[in-house]
Amino acid sequence: MALDLGMAQISQMAFGYWQAQALFAAVRTGVFDALAGGSLTVEKAAAACALPEDSALRLLDACVALRLLTRSADGEYANTPHAQRLLTEGSAESVTRWVKVMARWYEPWGGVTQALQDGQPVEERRLRLGDDEEYAADFILGMHEYNSRSATALAQLIPQQGAGTLVDVGGGAGTYSIAFCGQWPGLTGEVIDLPAVLPLTERTVARAGLADRIRVRAGDYYTDRFGSGVDVVLLSNVLHQESPEAALDILRRAREALSESGRVLVHGHFLDETRTAPLFTTLHNLSALALWDGGRSYTVAEMVELMRRAGLTDVEVVQAPEASAKLLVGTVGTVGSVGTPPGADGSHERA
Ligand SMILES: C[S@@+](CC[C@H](N)C(=O)[O-])C[C@H]1O[C@@H](n2cnc3c(N)ncnc32)[C@H](O)[C@@H]1O
Missing domain, CATH: 1.10.10.10 (Winged helix-like DNA-binding domain superfamily/Winged helix DNA-binding domain)
Known part of the structure; x- marks a missing residue:
């Protein structure tokens, strides 16, 4: 039947x-x-x-x-x-490390009802950020396996506009620094991440043959400055780990690090304005609750508003290679704008 x-x-x-x-x-x-x-x-x-x-x-x-x-x-x-x-x-092209991380996340996902009831994660982030060495390696290199598939296509989405320096905050294995350096001639990158992560970053960068153009810096994105006179500050798949207050604070320091014509790039999975789509991001929101204290999925408009409050007066929204992902390009003034009139939230859209 x-x-x-x-x-x-x-x-x-x-x-x-x-x-x-x-x-x-x-x-x-x-x-x-x-x-x-x-x-x-x-x-x-x-x-x-x-x-x-x-x-x-x-x-x-x-x-x-x-x-x-x-x-x-x-x-x-x-x-x-x-x-x-x-x-x-x-x-x-192996993604076995990434599959092993998903296998590991079965456990916190199994506790998602508890996470929802308590409004608290069921697994502490420090485990996958260095306390458990094997887990941290699988997490960082697994993300690299997954994200490197679309990173080059992301870097191709926006023009270099003379950018010579990129700071990749919470850059993990350096996946996106590698992609941008591969696309933009003469660009040098700096990956800021936690000390336990950086040996993995160095390994990945060396394998990509970019050790002379991408360096690493141990740093804490809750407190550290991200430099000065930087052409591009990249926050990829980072802000969904954080509360709006923490995200705003990180964005303010990203804004402060910019050169006059610099850009802040925020890349990640966003909810649309209904909050009920895309399906992946609605589920990512549950995952963020179970795994990241304070973490959440943001709507595009919420992130644009945080970027504006951080001093980025112009934000362009670009469709990223993954269907549920966007690239938000924030500038001070009209640099980087596609010339379309801003929407109600002040952002520009580019499909
Ligand atoms: C989801 S991963 C994203 C990695 C990379 N940006 C990407 O898109 O593939 C989040 C990154 O944030 C880093 N991170 C978490 N807390 C941090 C902190 N307090 N300071 C600096 N980096 C941090 C993690 O180590 C990890 O590399």
Whole structure:
């Protein structure tokens, strides 16, 4: 009997985590790496993944159903091209670290009801910001795996306008500094982040061959100044971690660091003015509650208002490569404006 539409939709949501857990189990037990060199029988895959044969059979079959593996007529399992490219550690396009972070976030997400009732996170941020070294490395490098896919496209969205210096506040692995330096000739970058993060940043920057153009600085974005005479201050995927008060304070120091014609770039996932879309950002808002004390998703208008209060008199809103993300370009005066008349909130829109 076919389920009615409403029940089908609800069961898809309620069963949704079964798929996620099968993916996490396969990554955590090394299924895709075991098959990276070629197809294997269940016996050999079970041995390679240190699983009882019956468990391996269940997991491998589920992965076939999820279209992560194929099974041949003689019963050998192999990675699909997507799994080989994205889920094996040796692949240049691997996102296994990012998947492991999502697997780890299953726990705080499991506490989201508690977080909602208490209005408090269920996991302390210090764990993923250095206290647990392995978690911090997975968090920072996992974000790099995920964000580096769209970073170059983001850097291509706005013109260099003669910018020679970029300060990347909370820059993590340096993903966006690397992308901007790759796009803008002669640009030099500085990544400001917590001391535990910077060895990872240095590694990523060196791998990108940009150690001579991107340096790192240990700093605390709650208290530190971000420099002076800077052409671009970038805040990418940072402000959703913070309350409006903290975000405003960070934006004020970003504004203070600018050269006369400088720009503050705020990049991240935003809610539209209904607050009910995009779906990803409405869920990101729950994630921010569970994971970041004070964190929240902002509407574009809320962020534009914070930027204006920080002294950025002109804000251009640009659609970022990810559907739920925007790039807000704040300037003092009309530098960087696309020349369109401002909307009710004073911002300019560019699709
Ligand atoms: C979600 S990540 C974004 C990383 C990077 N900007 C990107 O878009 O990929 C947030 C970053 O903020 C950094 N961070 C958190 N608290 C900080 C603080 N008090 N001072 C400086 N950086 C901080 C974290 O270490 C992390 O690298």
